Amino acid sequence: MHREIEPGFYWIQECGPHREGIAEAVRGRGGTWCPPGRELHVPQNAYLLRGERSLLFDTLSPEGGELIIEELDRILAGASLDYLVVSHPDVPHAGNTARILRQYPEAQLVAPGEGDTHALYHLDQALKVVPGDELDLGGPIVRFHEATFLDAALHVWMTEERTRTLFPVDWLGFPHLDGECLRFVDELDVDIGIERLTEFHSRVLFWFQYVDVDKTRAEVEHLARKYRPSRIAPAHGLVIRNDIEHYFELMKDVVSRVAESGRVGVL
């Protein structure tokens, strides 16, 4: 499944199976955003940017192996893939790296440059990027950034400068329901509230339960000022196009909630 967000900017989504366990847990805690009978998805997203050169950001999970190849073949239609960026070597993000490189052997693998254990992830031959590095795709220009909120040490965030899109990987994700797949948040009939965001972050960034809340909230404020994005393209949620400041505010409250209530499970 893919959607062209705008010319040359593609969103490829692997929704995976209905996460009944999470849905039941939400309802068990009195959550109303996932009514009985609805499917709950925690997606994996990959993003393809095309200018004179093309770049794929993340690879989906091993279960999405056929999907990512089919979608790439469909979108690229015989053209080359020039860069394959792995945000971090976590299975649901990097699980199809070898498969994509077999299909598109000319693609340059791009990996986070910080850290010193690349060989443990088969990333020692990758082009390593550090915060501030840019790739000009002949149209889109991507810039790499420190991954502020993360679940692995080798990690990089990215922005696309022309559209001011922030790719915050595991941050600002949230589950969606059947019928919401590949829809922009502003196209939904409901708001993505703090409950959905907390459900996700209390599982994925479970370490929020141990943080200094003021300091971490201040970091969210800093990110809002630093990036001032027009669009958020998360790895595990829907693309946000409007009212971005509102979501940064919600994310401050997510930190407070997880710190107060702890984690609700794993992902």
Place this chain on the structure above:
Amino acid sequence: MADPRRTDSAAVAETGMTVRLTEDVEWISECYPVGDRHLHVSLYLIRCPGGNIVVDSGSFYHRESIESRLTAATRGQGIQALILSHSDYPHSGNIPSFRREWGDFEIVASCADAGVQGLPYARRSRIGETLEVLGREFTFLDPPLADRSHTTWVYDRESRVMFVADGFGNYHETGTCRLTSSELAEEDRALGIRDFHAGALKWLRYVDPPKLSGQLRRLLEEHPVSFVAPIHGNPIAAANLERYLSMLEASVQEIADGYVVAEQSDRQSEESR
């Protein structure tokens, strides 16, 4: 009659294949060079009457050495079960190879969706529960020091070894690769402990140290250990645990104090003007 496991374990440990921690738990120490220091990327072997269990699989970087050691240590029997702390490649990278070598042995792994983690054949473990693996009981713990969502620490109720995945690590000097805490000069370890945690668990820069420390100590109180067994550090014997914890707590405090959020820094500057 002597316990055959004990004899076998002692003999193997003497050959250097493994380092024995308890009667039936052994450390398979592997190292990866980082500058002029080393980082452990290890795994553990548990010998029980029902068969051989490994905790984590080590990295594919050390595949040949690990398979050779496991084959020798088990006298060709291989492994009959594997407990995975989490699916990060340096922990899980040899599972496909082990399966080719030793067949469809049982794999127990924590994750909400095994397929997404690339482990469709795994039995799921859940934080807080106790499972029997080859007749031995393991409790799966919520890890205060971890990064991946689905990481669990694994407490072997029989040996009282706590396997702590990415927690309790340290960089170490060459020449100390196969030493446990009781053989190490603890004073020399502080820097390696701090550098490891600062690099591996970057979120510690936001941590409230007493919160983390309280949770760690609670967990250890509730689960008394003979050894704390990290994948990325030298195993820590119970007798040396308090000393390690002191160094860890000092490291965490230093990491947290060493990071000031730009927004807070800006605000403090404005206030001081």
